[in-house]
Amino acid sequence: MPASRSQLISFLEDLNIPVSTIDHEPVFTVAESADLHDRIPGGHTKNLFLKDKKGNLFLVVALHDATIDLKKISSIIGASGRVSFGKADLLEEVLGVTPGSVTPFSLINDREAQRVSVVFDADMMEQEVLNFHPLLNNASTAISAEGLMVFAKACGHDAKVLAVSAEAQKVTEDL
Secondary structure, three states: OOOOHHHHHHHHHHOOOOOEEEEOOOOOOOHHHOOHHHHOOOEEEEEEEEEEOOOOEEEEEEEOOOOOOHHHHHHHHOOOOOEEEOOHHHHHHHHOOOOOOOOHHHHHHHOOOOOEEEEEEOOHHHOOEEEEOOOOOOEEEEEEHHHHHHHHHHOOOOOEEEOOOHHHHHHHHHO
């Protein structure tokens, strides 16, 4: 049985990670969430549940407006061959969420099996505050980038911070 929102919030409290949650109408896509950006401060995000040719699973998280090239990302994240989006039934099986509610908070449902490799975009991790759905797409929970890393680790995942977006890659090239 997947974790509930209240179980997630309790888990975060037990880790002493401060968060705040704002309820809102359900949003299923980044485009639908555009008006939330004015109402909720912090970095808004998109979450990609990906699968490679060998069946390895990845959760890639970046800012909502990041440009991510699926043809190039496989070599950056260490995938075997090209990646594609994981199917809805696999998403529900592994992370316990449905399409439109994908979130790094769903790692709470992958603590035992640890089937998903987690990648946070370097550009996103520069934000002080990040917003994610608390397992359902009818709310947004704000957390610090540092708190997000602590959460992922507590779920048994060594999240990688990589330049997966074109924006983060440009910063890396400019250095």
